[in-house]
Amino acid sequence: MTIGIGLLGLGTVGAGVAEILTSPGGRHPLVAELELRRIAVRDPNRPRPVALPPELLSTDPEEVVNDPSVEIVVEVMGGLEPARSLILAAIAAGKSVVTANKAVIARHGEEIADAAARQGVYVLIEAAVGGGIPIIEPLKQSLGGNRIQRVSGIINGTTNYILSRMTDEGAAYTEVLAEAQKLGYAEADPAADVGGHDAADKIAILAGLAYGGSVERSLIPTVGISDLQARDVSYASQLGYRVKLLAVAQHLGTAADGSECLDVRVHPTLVPSDHPLAVVNGVNNAILVEGDPVGRVMFYGPGAGAGPTASAVVADILNIAGIRQMGGTGGGLDPLLAASRWRRCSLVETSRTSHRNYVRLQTSDQAGVIGRIGSCFGHEDVSIQSIVQLEASGGQAEIVVITHEVEEARFQAALAAIQALSGVQSVAACLRTL
Structure with missing residues (x-):
C-alpha cells in the first residue's frame, strides 16, 4: 500500500529526504512504498541536486498540507513561522507529521503534542536533535526503564568545529568562524550556533524526554562561544582540559511544590582530556546519558548535514508507515512531550x-x-x-x-x-x- 508524502521545504535536508525516497533500491523495502505527492518550495525554477517532476512543486505550503493524497507531512523548512502553523494545520487535517525543527518543538512542543493527542496522529522528531544520531527514540523507549540522572553533550557541530580548531591550532575565534562559513559549517548569520541558542533548543527537548515534563525554553541559562578567547583555550590545554560547548540537563530531586527540579544550561566548559566528550571533535556531536541502572551510555556521530538529518527524517517516516501497514490508526501519541503527561518539571535558580x-x-x-x-x-x-x-x-x-x-x-x-x-x-x- 503506497503512502503519500508531502514535503515542506526542499533545502539541504529536504533534498536529502527526496533523494532517499526517489531511490529506494538497496534500502528497507518499505521505502519503496513511500511516494512524494507534493513539495513546497520557494523557487520552483531553482537548480536542485535531485531531479523531480515539476508538477510536484508548489510555492504554496498550504497546498501540501491540504492535498488529500498526502498522508504524512514532513516539515523541514525551519524557522518558527509558518512552520508551527503548518504543523498544527496538518495535525488538524488528521495527518501525522515528521519534523526536524528544533526551534518549533522547543518552544511549542506541548501545544503540538496536545493537538496530536486530540487528533490521534503521530508527530515524530528524531531529526530535531543530533542529526543522524538516534537519541530521541532511545530516550523514549530503550532507556525508558531508567531513572535518568544527567544528559549532557556536544549538540552543535558548528561550535564544536570552531573549538576543535582553536584547541588544535591555537587559532583565534574570528579566524576559525570565517573559515567555517566558507566551508559551509557555519551560517552567514551564525548567531544561533555561536550564541548557544541552537544547543539550548535541543537540550530543552532532551530534558523534556528524559525527565517527563516540558522545560520552559526561555528560562534556560545560555552562554555561547563568541566571547571565548584563544588564551583560555590554550590555558585549558596546558592544564589537561579541552573546551567544549556543553548542553546539560541534570536531575536535582523533587522540589517543595512536587515538581522535578532540574538544572538545564548551555555554556563553554573545560572537559578533562580523559573524559569521553573531550575526544569528540570537528562537526561531530555526542550525547552522554547517565541513568540507573544502565550507567553511562554515549551516542556519537554526525550531528548535522543533508545525509545524517535526512536519514533521521526518513527513519521517522518509516516508523509511521510501519504502524499504518500493521493496521495502526494513530492515537499513540509519540512526540517529544508524551512524557509531559506524567511529570511536572521546574528549573532551579542559577x-x-x-x-x-x-x-x-x-x-x-x-x-x-x-x-x-x-x-x-x-x-x-x-x-x-x-x-x-x-x-x-x-x-x-x-x-x-x-x-x-x-x-x-x-x-x-x-x-x-x-x-x-x-x-x-x-x-x-x-x-x-x-
Missing part, C-alpha cells in the same frame, strides 16, 4: 546550582596577590583545586584558578571580593569545568 569553575584573573605582578585571592575564596568556603600564575610581564600577571564544586552563590560572592582587591585588575574569564 544561584543554587553547584559547579566546578575556571577563572582567569589579570593582576599586578606583586608578592601576596595569590594569597589574598586564596583568602577570598576561603572566606566563602570555595575549595581550590589549583591556582597558578601562567604569565607575567611588564608588572602584569595572569592567574588561573580552578575550583572544586561549589554553590554558584558562594562562588560569585568570592569573585566580588576578589574584584575589590587592590592588586586585581579584572576577572578576564570565567568558565565552568567538569
Whole structure:
C-alpha cells in the first residue's frame, strides 16, 4: 500500500529526504512504498541536486498540507513561522507529521503534542536533535526503564568545529568562524550556533524526554562561544582540559511544590582530556546519558548535514508507515512531550546550582596577590583545586584558578571580593569545568 508524502521545504535536508525516497533500491523495502505527492518550495525554477517532476512543486505550503493524497507531512523548512502553523494545520487535517525543527518543538512542543493527542496522529522528531544520531527514540523507549540522572553533550557541530580548531591550532575565534562559513559549517548569520541558542533548543527537548515534563525554553541559562578567547583555550590545554560547548540537563530531586527540579544550561566548559566528550571533535556531536541502572551510555556521530538529518527524517517516516501497514490508526501519541503527561518539571535558580569553575584573573605582578585571592575564596568556603600564575610581564600577571564544586552563590560572592582587591585588575574569564 503506497503512502503519500508531502514535503515542506526542499533545502539541504529536504533534498536529502527526496533523494532517499526517489531511490529506494538497496534500502528497507518499505521505502519503496513511500511516494512524494507534493513539495513546497520557494523557487520552483531553482537548480536542485535531485531531479523531480515539476508538477510536484508548489510555492504554496498550504497546498501540501491540504492535498488529500498526502498522508504524512514532513516539515523541514525551519524557522518558527509558518512552520508551527503548518504543523498544527496538518495535525488538524488528521495527518501525522515528521519534523526536524528544533526551534518549533522547543518552544511549542506541548501545544503540538496536545493537538496530536486530540487528533490521534503521530508527530515524530528524531531529526530535531543530533542529526543522524538516534537519541530521541532511545530516550523514549530503550532507556525508558531508567531513572535518568544527567544528559549532557556536544549538540552543535558548528561550535564544536570552531573549538576543535582553536584547541588544535591555537587559532583565534574570528579566524576559525570565517573559515567555517566558507566551508559551509557555519551560517552567514551564525548567531544561533555561536550564541548557544541552537544547543539550548535541543537540550530543552532532551530534558523534556528524559525527565517527563516540558522545560520552559526561555528560562534556560545560555552562554555561547563568541566571547571565548584563544588564551583560555590554550590555558585549558596546558592544564589537561579541552573546551567544549556543553548542553546539560541534570536531575536535582523533587522540589517543595512536587515538581522535578532540574538544572538545564548551555555554556563553554573545560572537559578533562580523559573524559569521553573531550575526544569528540570537528562537526561531530555526542550525547552522554547517565541513568540507573544502565550507567553511562554515549551516542556519537554526525550531528548535522543533508545525509545524517535526512536519514533521521526518513527513519521517522518509516516508523509511521510501519504502524499504518500493521493496521495502526494513530492515537499513540509519540512526540517529544508524551512524557509531559506524567511529570511536572521546574528549573532551579542559577544561584543554587553547584559547579566546578575556571577563572582567569589579570593582576599586578606583586608578592601576596595569590594569597589574598586564596583568602577570598576561603572566606566563602570555595575549595581550590589549583591556582597558578601562567604569565607575567611588564608588572602584569595572569592567574588561573580552578575550583572544586561549589554553590554558584558562594562562588560569585568570592569573585566580588576578589574584584575589590587592590592588586586585581579584572576577572578576564570565567568558565565552568567538569
